[in-house]
Amino acid sequence: MAKEPRIKASILNSAMVFVSQSLGEPAITSILTSFDSQELSGKRLLPSDWISEQTYRDFLLATAKYLASSSNNKKPREFFFEMGRFTATDGINKYYKSLIRMFDTKFMLTRSPLLWGIMHTHGSLKVEPVGKTEACVYIADLPAPCKEFCYTMEGYMYAVAELTKAKVIRVEEVECVMEGAKRCKYVGEWKQA
Secondary structure (H helix, E strand, C coil), X not given: CCCCCEEEHHHHHHHHHHHHHHHCHHHHHHHHHCCCCCCCCCCCCCCCCEEEHHHHHHHHHHHHHHHHHCCCCCCHXXXXXXXXXXXXXXXXXXXXXXXXXXXXXXXHHHHHHHXXXXXXXXXXXXXXXXXXXXXXXXXXXCCCCCHHHHHXXXXXXXXXXXXXXXXEEEEEEEECHHHCCCCEEEEXXXXXC
Protein backbone atom coordinates (compact mmCIF):
# COMPACT_ATOMS: atom_id res chain seq x y z
CA MET A 1 0.00 0.00 0.00
CA ALA A 2 1.37 3.41 -1.00
CA LYS A 3 1.99 5.98 1.69
CA GLU A 4 -0.46 8.85 2.00
CA PRO A 5 0.77 12.02 0.23
CA ARG A 6 2.19 14.47 2.76
CA ILE A 7 3.30 18.10 2.84
CA LYS A 8 5.43 19.97 5.39
CA ALA A 9 3.39 21.65 8.10
CA SER A 10 5.47 24.82 7.63
CA ILE A 11 3.43 25.50 4.47
CA LEU A 12 0.09 25.18 6.23
CA ASN A 13 1.33 27.14 9.26
CA SER A 14 2.36 30.05 7.01
CA ALA A 15 -0.94 29.88 5.11
CA MET A 16 -2.89 30.03 8.38
CA VAL A 17 -0.87 33.05 9.55
CA PHE A 18 -1.60 34.77 6.24
CA VAL A 19 -5.34 34.11 6.54
CA SER A 20 -5.37 35.28 10.15
CA GLN A 21 -3.51 38.49 9.28
CA SER A 22 -5.57 39.15 6.13
CA LEU A 23 -9.06 38.21 7.27
CA GLY A 24 -8.81 38.25 11.06
CA GLU A 25 -8.83 35.66 13.83
CA PRO A 26 -12.59 34.94 13.58
CA ALA A 27 -12.08 34.01 9.92
CA ILE A 28 -9.34 31.47 10.62
CA THR A 29 -11.43 29.96 13.41
CA SER A 30 -14.44 29.68 11.10
CA ILE A 31 -12.34 28.15 8.31
CA LEU A 32 -10.70 25.57 10.57
CA THR A 33 -14.00 24.47 12.10
CA SER A 34 -15.68 24.16 8.69
CA PHE A 35 -13.90 20.91 7.84
CA ASP A 36 -12.96 17.85 9.84
CA SER A 37 -9.25 17.30 10.32
CA GLN A 38 -7.72 15.17 13.03
CA GLU A 39 -4.35 16.69 12.18
CA LEU A 40 -5.45 20.22 13.06
CA SER A 41 -7.57 19.56 16.12
CA GLY A 42 -6.09 20.83 19.33
CA LYS A 43 -2.38 20.48 18.68
CA ARG A 44 0.36 22.78 17.55
CA LEU A 45 2.03 21.72 14.34
CA LEU A 46 5.79 21.95 14.25
CA PRO A 47 7.19 23.24 10.93
CA SER A 48 9.00 19.93 10.41
CA ASP A 49 5.82 17.86 10.92
CA TRP A 50 4.22 16.21 7.92
CA ILE A 51 0.48 16.62 7.29
CA SER A 52 -1.65 15.07 4.59
CA GLU A 53 -1.93 16.83 1.24
CA GLN A 54 -5.69 16.37 1.66
CA THR A 55 -5.69 18.44 4.86
CA TYR A 56 -3.87 21.26 3.05
CA ARG A 57 -6.31 21.01 0.13
CA ASP A 58 -9.28 21.05 2.54
CA PHE A 59 -7.86 24.18 4.16
CA LEU A 60 -7.52 25.91 0.78
CA LEU A 61 -11.05 24.94 -0.27
CA ALA A 62 -12.52 26.02 3.09
CA THR A 63 -10.74 29.36 2.74
CA ALA A 64 -12.16 29.80 -0.77
CA LYS A 65 -15.63 28.99 0.53
CA TYR A 66 -15.20 31.53 3.34
CA LEU A 67 -14.10 34.19 0.84
CA ALA A 68 -17.16 33.49 -1.33
CA SER A 69 -19.57 33.75 1.61
CA SER A 70 -18.11 36.85 3.28
CA SER A 71 -18.32 40.50 2.33
CA ASN A 72 -14.58 41.13 2.21
CA ASN A 73 -14.41 41.81 -1.57
CA LYS A 74 -11.26 39.73 -1.94
CA LYS A 75 -10.97 37.95 -5.27
CA PRO A 76 -9.91 34.30 -4.82
CA ARG A 77 -7.17 34.28 -7.46
CA GLU A 78 -5.46 37.38 -6.05
CA PHE A 79 -5.98 36.28 -2.44
CA PHE A 80 -4.38 32.86 -3.00
CA PHE A 81 -1.60 34.41 -5.10
CA GLU A 82 -0.75 36.67 -2.14
CA MET A 83 -1.02 33.67 0.18
CA GLY A 84 1.58 31.91 -1.96
CA ARG A 85 3.89 34.92 -1.87
CA PHE A 86 3.57 35.12 1.91
CA THR A 87 4.06 31.36 2.35
CA ALA A 88 7.24 31.37 0.24
CA THR A 89 8.75 34.41 1.90
CA ASP A 90 7.83 33.25 5.41
CA GLY A 91 9.04 29.67 4.91
CA ILE A 92 12.25 30.53 3.13
CA ASN A 93 13.19 33.27 5.59
CA LYS A 94 12.48 31.02 8.58
CA TYR A 95 13.58 27.56 7.43
CA TYR A 96 15.10 27.35 3.96
CA LYS A 97 17.28 30.48 3.64
CA SER A 98 20.37 28.37 2.98
CA LEU A 99 18.78 27.09 -0.24
CA ILE A 100 18.48 30.59 -1.75
CA ARG A 101 21.34 32.33 -3.49
CA MET A 102 20.62 36.03 -3.80
CA PHE A 103 21.05 37.62 -7.22
CA ASP A 104 21.20 34.23 -8.93
CA THR A 105 17.88 33.33 -10.49
CA LYS A 106 19.39 30.56 -12.62
CA PHE A 107 20.80 28.85 -9.52
CA MET A 108 17.39 29.11 -7.84
CA LEU A 109 15.72 27.47 -10.81
CA THR A 110 18.04 24.48 -10.43
CA ARG A 111 17.17 24.34 -6.70
CA SER A 112 13.38 24.40 -7.18
CA PRO A 113 12.94 20.62 -7.64
CA LEU A 114 14.98 20.13 -4.45
CA LEU A 115 12.71 22.55 -2.56
CA TRP A 116 9.67 20.63 -3.83
CA GLY A 117 11.17 17.36 -2.60
CA ILE A 118 11.89 18.83 0.83
CA MET A 119 8.27 19.97 1.23
CA HIS A 120 6.25 17.24 -0.55
CA THR A 121 6.35 13.45 -0.45
CA HIS A 122 4.50 13.10 -3.77
CA GLY A 123 4.31 14.83 -7.10
CA SER A 124 7.21 16.41 -8.92
CA LEU A 125 8.44 19.77 -10.08
CA LYS A 126 10.58 20.23 -13.17
CA VAL A 127 12.12 23.47 -14.45
CA GLU A 128 12.92 24.10 -18.10
CA PRO A 129 14.88 27.31 -18.77
CA VAL A 130 13.84 29.27 -21.86
CA GLY A 131 16.59 31.74 -22.68
CA LYS A 132 18.20 33.82 -19.96
CA THR A 133 15.10 35.43 -18.47
CA GLU A 134 12.27 32.94 -18.85
CA ALA A 135 11.48 29.47 -17.60
CA CYS A 136 8.69 26.93 -17.67
CA VAL A 137 7.88 25.09 -14.45
CA TYR A 138 5.96 21.82 -14.57
CA ILE A 139 4.17 20.27 -11.61
CA ALA A 140 3.04 16.69 -12.19
CA ASP A 141 1.29 13.97 -10.22
CA LEU A 142 -0.05 16.31 -7.56
CA PRO A 143 -2.20 14.05 -5.39
CA ALA A 144 -4.89 16.58 -4.36
CA PRO A 145 -5.15 19.30 -7.01
CA CYS A 146 -7.41 22.33 -6.77
CA LYS A 147 -7.32 25.76 -8.44
CA GLU A 148 -6.53 27.43 -5.11
CA PHE A 149 -3.30 25.42 -4.99
CA CYS A 150 -2.47 26.58 -8.52
CA TYR A 151 -2.98 30.22 -7.54
CA THR A 152 -0.77 29.82 -4.44
CA MET A 153 1.95 28.25 -6.61
CA GLU A 154 1.92 31.29 -8.90
CA GLY A 155 2.49 33.50 -5.87
CA TYR A 156 5.05 31.13 -4.39
CA MET A 157 7.12 31.13 -7.58
CA TYR A 158 6.83 34.90 -7.86
CA ALA A 159 8.15 35.37 -4.32
CA VAL A 160 11.04 32.95 -4.85
CA ALA A 161 12.08 34.92 -7.93
CA GLU A 162 11.83 38.16 -5.93
CA LEU A 163 14.07 36.66 -3.24
CA THR A 164 16.77 36.20 -5.89
CA LYS A 165 16.37 39.93 -6.64
CA ALA A 166 14.95 39.27 -10.12
CA LYS A 167 12.53 41.90 -11.41
CA VAL A 168 9.58 39.64 -12.06
CA ILE A 169 7.46 40.43 -15.10
CA ARG A 170 5.00 37.57 -14.70
CA VAL A 171 4.34 34.11 -13.33
CA GLU A 172 1.33 32.55 -14.96
CA GLU A 173 -0.19 29.10 -15.11
CA VAL A 174 -0.80 28.31 -18.79
CA GLU A 175 -1.84 24.64 -18.50
CA CYS A 176 -3.66 23.00 -15.59
CA VAL A 177 -4.62 19.47 -14.59
CA MET A 178 -7.92 20.92 -13.36
CA GLU A 179 -8.66 21.76 -17.00
CA GLY A 180 -7.59 18.41 -18.46
CA ALA A 181 -3.82 18.90 -18.92
CA LYS A 182 -1.43 16.08 -17.95
CA ARG A 183 0.49 18.47 -15.68
CA CYS A 184 0.37 22.08 -14.56
CA LYS A 185 2.64 24.37 -16.54
CA TYR A 186 3.72 27.79 -15.34
CA VAL A 187 5.64 30.40 -17.31
CA GLY A 188 7.88 32.85 -15.51
CA GLU A 189 9.57 35.88 -17.00
CA TRP A 190 11.90 38.35 -15.32
CA LYS A 191 14.48 41.06 -15.90
CA GLN A 192 17.88 40.57 -14.40
CA ALA A 193 18.57 42.93 -11.50
